[in-house]
Amino acid sequence: MAAVSMRLPVARKPARPSASRSGEKHLVAPGDTITTDTGYMRGHGTYVEEEKLIASVAGAVERVNKLVCVKALKTRYNGEVGDIVVGRITEVQQKRWKVETNSRLDSVLLLSSMNLPGGELRRRSAEDELAMRDYLQEGDLISAEVQSVFSDGAVSLHTRSLKYGKLGQGVLVQVSPSLVKRQKTHFHDLPCGASVILGNNGFIWIYPTPEQREEEAGGFTTNLEPVPLSDREVISRLRNCIVALVTEKLMLFDTSILYCYEASLPHQIKDILKPEVMEEIVLETRQRLLDLEG
Amino acid sequence: MAAAELLSDEGYRLDGRRPNELRKVRARMGVFEQADGSAYIEQGNTKALAVVYGPHELRGSRSRALPDRALVHCQYSLAAFSTSERRRRPPHGDRQTAELALHLRQTFEAAILTQLYPRSQIDIYVQILQADGGNYCAGVNAATLALMDAGIPMKDFVCASSAGLAADTALADLSWPEEAAGGPQLALALLPASGQIALLQLSARLHQQRLELALEAALAACRSLHAVLDAVVRERLRQASQALGD
Numbered sequence: 001m002a003a004v005s006m007r008l009p010v011a012r013k014p015a016r017p018s019a020s021r022s023g024e025k026h027l028v029a030p031g032d033t034i035t036t037d038t039g040y041m042r043g044h045g046t047y048v049e050e051e052k053l054i055a056s057v058a059g060a061v062e063r064v065n066k067l068v069c070v071k072a073l074k075t076r077y078n079g080e081v082g083d084i085v086v087g088r089i090t091e092v093q094q095k096r097w098k099v100e101t102n103s104r105l106d107s108v109l110l111l112s113s114m115n116l117p118g119g120e121l122r123r124r125s126a127e128d129e130l131a132m133r134d135y136l137q138e139g140d141l142i143s144a145e146v147q148s149v150f151s152d153g154a155v156s157l158h159t160r161s162l163k164y165g166k167l168g169q170g171v172l173v174q175v176s177p178s179l180v181k182r183q184k185t186h187f188h189d190l191p192c193g194a195s196v197i198l199g200n201n202g203f204i205w206i207y208p209t210p211e212q213r214e215e216e217a218g219g220f221t222t223n224l225e226p227v228p229l230s231d232r233e234v235i236s237r238l239r240n241c242i243v244a245l246v247t248e249k250l251m252l253f254d255t256s257i258l259y260c261y262e263a264s265l266p267h268q269i270k271d272i273l274k275p276e277v278m279e280e281i282v283l284e285t286r287q288r289l290l291d292l293e294g
Numbered sequence: 295m296a297a298a299e300l301l302s303d304e305g306y307r308l309d310g311r312r313p314n315e316l317r318k319v320r321a322r323m324g325v326f327e328q329a330d331g332s333a334y335i336e337q338g339n340t341k342a343l344a345v346v347y348g349p350h351e352l353r354g355s356r357s358r359a360l361p362d363r364a365l366v367h368c369q370y371s372l373a374a375f376s377t378s379e380r381r382r383r384p385p386h387g388d389r390q391t392a393e394l395a396l397h398l399r400q401t402f403e404a405a406i407l408t409q410l411y412p413r414s415q416i417d418i419y420v421q422i423l424q425a426d427g428g429n430y431c432a433g434v435n436a437a438t439l440a441l442m443d444a445g446i447p448m449k450d451f452v453c454a455s456s457a458g459l460a461a462d463t464a465l466a467d468l469s470w471p472e473e474a475a476g477g478p479q480l481a482l483a484l485l486p487a488s489g490q491i492a493l494l495q496l497s498a499r500l501h502q503q504r505l506e507l508a509l510e511a512a513l514a515a516c517r518s519l520h521a522v523l524d525a526v527v528r529e530r531l532r533q534a535s536q537a538l539g540d
Contacts, residue, residue, distance in 0.1 A: 025535055027528060027531040027532065027535065029442065029451070029524055029527045029528065029531075030442065030447070030448045030449065030450055030451060031448075031449065031450035031451055031485070031486065031487035031488075032487075033487075045447060047407065047447075047449070049488075054449075054450075054487070056407055056447035056448060056449065057442070057445055057446070057447050057448075058442040058443075058445075058527050058530075058531055059445070059531065060531070060535055072445030073443075073445060073530075073531065073534050074330070074331070074443065074444065074445045075445040076330070076348075076349065076350070076445075098351075100351075104348070104349040104350060104351075104411055104414045105350075105351050105413060105414055106351040152412045152413055153411070153412075248537065249534065249537035249538050251538075
């Protein structure tokens with residue numbers, strides 16, 4: 001008989017009063033006038049009424065020369081060319097797939113932007129169209145890159161490289177897009193024994209590191225071999241660490257995830273989700289990151 | 295009428311408030327992690343929860359998508375345990391909740407900058423957990439906070455308050471016994487910075503000369519409420535920016 005543990009919620013004191021620079025930030029709520037100077041250009045999160053620049057979202061004002069914009073705390077993903085995203089297929093349409101990427105409109109993956117198995121380059125025929133469902137079905141997860149952005153904000157994806165394609169066994173963590181740091185590469189093989197894809201849209205994919213890179217597969221054949229227990233434990237621990245980092249609002253990048261993983265090793269995997277353990281681990285991670293910088 | 299009971303000779307209402315005094319407001323943003331935006335508000339004993347999803351692609355009928363702006367879809371519901379007698383309400387089709395959902399939609403279509411999101415949909419779900427008067431207004435206030443939590447651009451806050459009359463004195467923020475007394479009730483949704491009224495609803499008949507009185511009381515109540523909600527939003531911003539400070 002397994003023991004059951006119960007915890008009662010209690011109001012916790014707010015986080016450490018560290019030397020924060022929030023005094024410098026100009027925080028606004030919708031309806032606040034940012035400036036009445038007409039020389040400024042309005043950016044995202046603002047609108048103009050009667051020669052006044054007024055905020056339309058709740059957030060911090062960012063001023064770049066003459067451009068004023070307000071960055072909201074939490075938004076859906078806004079696609080930009082060159083971003084790596086992880087998405088889920090929602091629909092199979094005539095010559096394209098609709099992919100859900102946590103943005104305000106579903107993204108589009110055209111059949112012509114998809115790699116064919118074997119990496120062949122040829123014109124897509126009618127048979128390819130009919131065989132679309134054999135490649136990707138509703139519910140499949142893919143990794144792709146943003147090719148272009150339509151005028152209404154919808155994003156067009158492509159998987160024209162062998163590193164993109166259908167994702168096999170692993171764990172998906174959905175976080176806010178603003179917490180994923182922009183880096184040169186978003187595919188990381190962590191030394192602890194798992195690999196991670198940090199999608200710019202906030203979808204994080206953790207999977208066991210493949211033994212050898214299959215060059216000819218082109219990302220369609222999913223590896224369905226059983227994953228050993230040690231790999232599963234590493235993946236679970238990473239997943240809990242990412243959840244801890246997100247709860248404490250720390251930016252996600254390979255170094256922060258790795259430091260958090262190392263800080264969590266003394267604890268059991270399931271204990272990482274307890275609030276006090278989360279605080280402790282993330283505090284240690286923050287410390288190490290500060291030491292790294294300074 | 296019951297006007298004499300609503301206001302005592304010393305000028306106190308049934309729950310001890312002054313005529314222009316609001317009930318105690320407690321609000322919190324970011325109650326749920328899964329939704330894009332969420333907020334919880336308590337005005338006296340009235341408790342309202344609002345959850346916002348969006349903007350996202352329309353699910354189901356794509357034909358309803360508007361080519362130049364976002365579709366705002368609202369749902370307003372009263373929990374079965376919200377009133378003194380447990381009453382199971384049908385999930386859709388209750389005339390009153392359908393009407394209030396329509397009012398919510400009209401109110402927020404006026405406040406949200408929908409032109410920024412063509413062909414997408416914004417869902418606002420309001421649930422009243424405890425109904426003690428001013429249910430719709432509490433729902434509007436909660437939805438405002440939830441929309442700000444979701445980062446959806448709005449022209450301004452939308453603050454709503456109810457008002458009524460007892461003889462010649464206007465009462466602000468009616469509680470349930472005051473609503474049940476049967477006098478005229480005004481529900482007002484205001485955009486405070488510009489002073490524009492998003493929704494004005496009056497039930498029962500009211501003499502034109504008295505309308506100004508009730509309207510003024512409701513406007514003043516909305517402005518005080520704006521100050522409270524503004525403080526809640528700034529506190530949340532401060533906490534979040536402190537956490538993200540590095």
